[in-house]
Amino acid sequence: MDETLKGGTLYFVMAVIPLMVLLIWSASRIRTAAEFYAAGREYGGLRNGLAITGDYLSAASLIGITGLILMSGYSGLLYAVGFFSGWPIILILLADKLRTIGHFTLADVLKSRFSDSRVVLVATLGYFPVVVIYLSAQLVAMTWLLNYIFDVGYERILAGITVVALVTALTGRMIFSSRAQMIKAGLVIVVMLVMTLLAYDKASSSLSELFSVSYWQASEVATGVVVSEDSPFALFSLGVALILGPVGLPHVMSRFFSVADERRARMSVFYATGAIGAFYILIILLGFLTIHLMGQPDALPADAGNNLVLVELAELIGGEFLAAVLVAILVVVLFSVMTSLILTGSSAFSHDWYARTLNIHKPGWSERHLHRLASSVTVVSSACLALLWQTENVAYLVGLAFAFSASVNVPLLLGALYCDRLTSTGALAGGLAGLAATVAAVILGPLVWGHVSVSNEAPFPWRHPALFSLSIAIVVMWFASRWSSRNNTEGEIER
């Protein structure tokens, strides 16, 4: 065991150093959100589309979904299709609309539409759980991957990563440029392609034969315990969260807002849709190849929350060399997602809300300090959640982050754009209600209650709260708007 570990570690170090250097070299040193928006306007559709792809394709969903497909062919597939299907919807519902109005962030839209600036604060608060949970998914993924290589225990590695993330947050350095994101998107897709081809080669059977085996196993798992773990309503709720969620991811949306005109915005979503679609088709194929090659899930270490299935597969088909290189690439990708999340997430707070909405003109320092504070709080909270949720599947955690964004920021944004009768009070009350409902559902649900309490019975049964909390947000928005008269000073959003 020791011998193999040393070899793997060596390969890992040999692969991770040049990748890191490549990524850092390719990144221009952008420190603030303003610089980032300025840089984004120069890029054309294809470039921006690939950069969006790089932002969106987190390695977390890659390793999470393959694990889920192995465990329960069915819901894993649901994740793959759902993560993709959000893209066309974004294009139709938002791309043109936002570009015609000419706003760049969610805060800009809300500010021009509602007279009450507290609405922006609610949206900012809504970003917080999205960023924290999304980040915790990256941390869980990264910790398991590094633990696979170094094997010194989950907690120690998590602590190490947290320190690195804190340093990143405090110095404000980030690996964040369109070039770096494009390299990242390329790396992930090439890795997927190579893995799929190698796995197919290893399976060395015709497609029909291959799926015939996976069919029996998939149906066995899917019809048994795994599907019944989530009720149909909970699964439907997951499906709703998955298509609405991307709208609330700050690091994806800000890149999308920063293109120069509508044409390019549309083209970049189009290219992003193509690349992301190809990625998820590969995931589906790879997932079922995994079932074929690795058979029943009980052969795997259960404690990793099925997060290491892809790595185990790599070891099976290409030995420890392939596994180590795969881990190296995934870790680098995760690291870059982590830095961009920390930056955009906390700048939603310090820049969009504090500096621009409150209009506080203290040159520089207070905004910067607030930014550091916000990013440190984000990192520490994510690390705590990553400790609590170490056995959860990371694709599921990403889905949970989407549930928050679908119940707070999505109703706010869509309401502001499409619903004339929505008042400030309505938006304020609805946003807060959506936030409170999701938080309550998560804390009382299996995810927190189930982990902390002795009895595993959680008061709120669903693992996917979006349908519940989104309905509450919409109902509260509607009632509050009816009972409050619309303020005359409120801006109209032109159609």
Place this chain on the structure above:
Amino acid sequence: MPAYQYSQTNSYQKEYRAKLLIHPEYQRLRMRIRQYRARVAVVLLTCYLSFLFVVVSFPHVLLQPVSAQNPTPWLIPVAITLILLQFLVTGIYVKQMNTVFDEELERIRQEVEVSVDG
């Protein structure tokens, strides 16, 4: 960026916008765009939601094998087709918006610009 947004003074822009907004052809075009967008959105949402509905409510339906010779469950081709279909619809939408509608919009804009100048 079209030149009219930057090259002119504020009052010119106001007049221009006012004329554009009441221009009957412009209004008709905006209506057409809105209807087109709604139609595409309905198509996309129907595809996804019906897939979701079947997966969630009747999990066994899509696990039926494609044929006796080829026991691949329907789930896999259906999921992949769904992704390809959505990509296709996105492509059609982008093409329609970027060529047909954008050109008409540009034509109307130029018309209005000329009439404001004159």
